Amino acid sequence: MTQPLLNVENLHVQFKTRSGLVDAVRNVSFSVQQGKTLGIVGESGSGKSVSVYAVTHLLEAAGRIVGGRISYAGQDITRATWKTLRTVHGAAISMVFQNARAALNPIRSVGDQLCDVLRAYDRRLDKPTAHKKALDLLKAVLIREPEKRLDAYPHELSGGMCQRVMMALAIASEPALLIADEPTTGLDVTTQKSVMDLLHRIVRERGMSMILITHDLGLTSEYCDDVVVMECGLVVEKANPVQLFTDPQHPYTRKLVSASPTPTSRVQDLVDGENLLTLVEPRTPSVMPAGSAPILEVQNAVKRFDGGILAVRGVSFKIGHGESVGLVGESGSGKSTLSRLICRLADLSEGEIIFDGEGIGGTSARDFHKNALRRDIQLVFQDPHDSLNPRFTSFDSIAHPLRELDGLSGTALKARVAECAALCGLDASLLGRFPHQLSGGQKARVGIARAIACRPRLLVLDEPTAALDVSVQAIVLQLLEKLRREQGLSFLFVSHDLNVVRMMCDRTIVMRNGEIVEMGESRSVFSNPSSEYTRSLLEAILQVPQAERASGQEVRP
Amino acid sequence: MKNSTFSHILWTLRGNPVTAVAAVGLCVLACLAIFSAGIMPYDPIVSDVPNAMQGPSWAHWAGTDQLGRDVLSRTIAATRLDFLIALSAVALSFVVGAVVGSICGFLGGWLDRAVGRFVDVLMAFPLFVLAMALVAAMGNRLENIVIATAFINLPFYIRFARAEVNVRRNAGWVESARICGAGTWATVLKFLLPNILPAMAVQLSLNLGWAILNAAGLSFIGLGVQAPTPEWGIMVAEGARFISNGDWWLVVMPGSFLVVTVLFFNLLGDGLRDILDPRMRT
Secondary structure (H helix, E strand, O other): OOOOOEEEEEEEEEEEEOOEEEEEEEEEEEEEOOOOEEEEEOOOOOOHHHHHHHHOOOOOOOEEEEEEEEEEOOEEOOOOOHHHHHHHEOOOEEEEOOOHHHHOOOOOOHHHHHHHHHHHHOOOOOHHHHHHHHHHHHHHOOOOOHHHHOOOOHHHOOHHHHHHHHHHHHHOOOOOEEEEEOOOOOOOHHHHHHHHHHHHHHHHHOOOEEEEEEOOHHHHHHHOOEEEEEEOOEEEEEEOHHHHHHOOOOHHHHHHHHHOOOOOOOHHHOOOOOOHHHHOOOOOOOOOOOOOOOOEEEEEEEEEOOOOOEEEEEEEEEEOOOOEEEEEOOOOOOHHHHHHHHOOOOOOOEEEEEEOOEEOOOOOOOOHHHOOOHHHEEEEOOOOOOOOOOOOOHHHHHHHHHHHHOOOOHHHHHHHHHHHHHHOOOOHHHOOOOHHHOOHHHHHHHHHHHHHOOOOOEEEEEOOOOOOOHHHHHHHHHHHHHHHHHHOOEEEEEEOOHHHHHHHOOEEEEEEOOEEEEEEEHHHHHHOOOOHHHHHHHHHOOOOOOHHHOOOOOOOO | OHHHHHHHHHHHHHHOHHHHHHHHHHHHHHHHHHOHHHHOOOOOOOOOHHHOOOOOOOOOOOOEOOOOOEHHHHHHHHHHHHHHHHHHHHHHHHHHHHHHHHHHHHHOHHHHHHHHHHHHHHHHOOHHHHHHHHHHHHOOOHHHHHHHHHHHHHHHHHHHHHHHHHHHOOOHHHHHHHHOOOOHHHHHHHHHHHHHHHHHHHHHHHHHHHHHHHHHHHHHOOOOOOOOOOOHHHHHHHHHOOHHHOOOHHHHHHHHHHHHHHHHHHHHHHHHHHHHOHHHOO
């Protein structure tokens, strides 16, 4: 084997915290070969970012490399000074960050930022040449109308475009190694696919190596030559992606693989071993019988924002009692606005919302808290952290709707909170904790416990697992399904993850530009989509190698 | 929970020794204010003319004034009055300002615009002159000093609360309050106010120092508290007449109390924020 481009041996990084020294990364070794792509997969807190940030000396002040050796092209850079690094950085290693919009300077135009980078590595470059090179870079990352975009500011570009600009900046210095830290997290599926395809192509064409840090196993299967799986600061498995999916060795990898939803997975298979659903009666097909009254009916809903922008343009659909309906679309499709309208957080511009035979669209969002139906429509928020009052303990958060809507207090309140916490698998000892003392999954459980506290009939789930790790997502999805079966809830499940919706929902609605483009039973929508748009969404889903098609050795030629 | 709160305070103070010094200093001053009757060596009001204008001695540590009253006793007695004025004025402006500012920030609209312009007008005045005018107009009484001091502090609280609420009004937990059935008032009082408290505590502490200066300033120019009531501002004003004769001790004691108190309040601010923010606890 030839000498690897980057070699990390027994890396050990410590962080100084209030409760003493914490080992963020222990004994981590990996190497990147010239022209190859290495994936580093792990959930939050696994140390995947820390180990790579140590390579680029981007650790924050509290972090320190206490052991191990990092070498780049044979040169030891473990304790290199900034001056030596400067030649290595950028010129040899550059980075693509997670949130491109935040990583770009908001007050300088795209062209200026590109020229800054170009001229930082080549002082002799004059302005017109730099400008021309910047234009070439924008063309290389396939930005439409690159001449116009040179003068654009980051806020004028979409998320996907910002990520392309970020990539242009990263390749401006013609590095040999590109580090991409969750480059597509937060982007739509179709955007994710085009951005990743482009990144992959650029890396191949220029003979660069890449480290792809991600929590998404699917991404590594499509774009990486080798994968390193990390858990709690340790490397637990190294393999090529096909082997990783078809024959995972370590229990943690097995857990991750089974927790990642695929087109064929079922909710009950997501979690290895313990299965919440075995105790619950499998649901009878709950597609609405013809002629029965729906629990929710949306008639011609229109939402017009100030300035005349139409976010929702005349949407109509029904949800039956006990039915689970998926609402799918990319950002800007109006699905979030629609769910806010149904939850009565925003006012309709036109149309009507009928809940169990009663019109609720006429009551203004500001006054809806007094409505008797408030308790029947509850919402599980997208970001479990953002949706909990930082100054409320878990108990207070779950108790809040019970106090406001049911007027409970004293022992009755305590009993009901404990009951809801138990239903959601939230340990009673966690009830006294504040949100920042809970993990993501625990916060999600608090949010769900709060939503079901008043025994609602319709639960609107606004991307309830988008901010969670896959293994936590698996548990939360099972929990939601269990609650639905036990409590006879109806779900409106808003999500951009088609595999999740396919698994969780009887019927699916596909939205685009504020309109419904397709609606029908999930099975038929996913197997035989009638609209071009749904088809493009389905094509963008990452294909994960399955046991039966393990033969393909070459990954994405 | 109680225990962890206490240990959290200790931890914060250990990390900020300056805050610890300020906190201890303010505790001492507060004790002086509360137990002044027992601590003062002499009666602060009764004059003792034969002993007038004595320099510092073992009998009178800080000397005596033009009527023979013990300067140290008068300074200690004044602590209570000055703290009382500052605390009640700041409490008043904090409560009114935080509620008005939060409501404006949360609801926006015409109310927000109207209050915003009112605050702009208020801030365009030289505030001390405004306080003078208010006391002069309402009458020279203790409660009017408190009201005037509170009033000129009000714009800062309204603006601050409004800005802090504004950045939080669209947070998920505010929307969740609505979903859980909380009306506008419940959302503002139970959700938003407690969350902006840590940031406001800093403002609060800085303002306490400022309010004391303001009260002392008002009585220095003859508005506000009247002689013979012991008050730092009056004491400095009276002492200033004799300073050209070389009788420096009349102003040194009340003046340094004033400086030290204001300094302590200013230093306390940062530590207070750390103590009150639940996210700083682990």
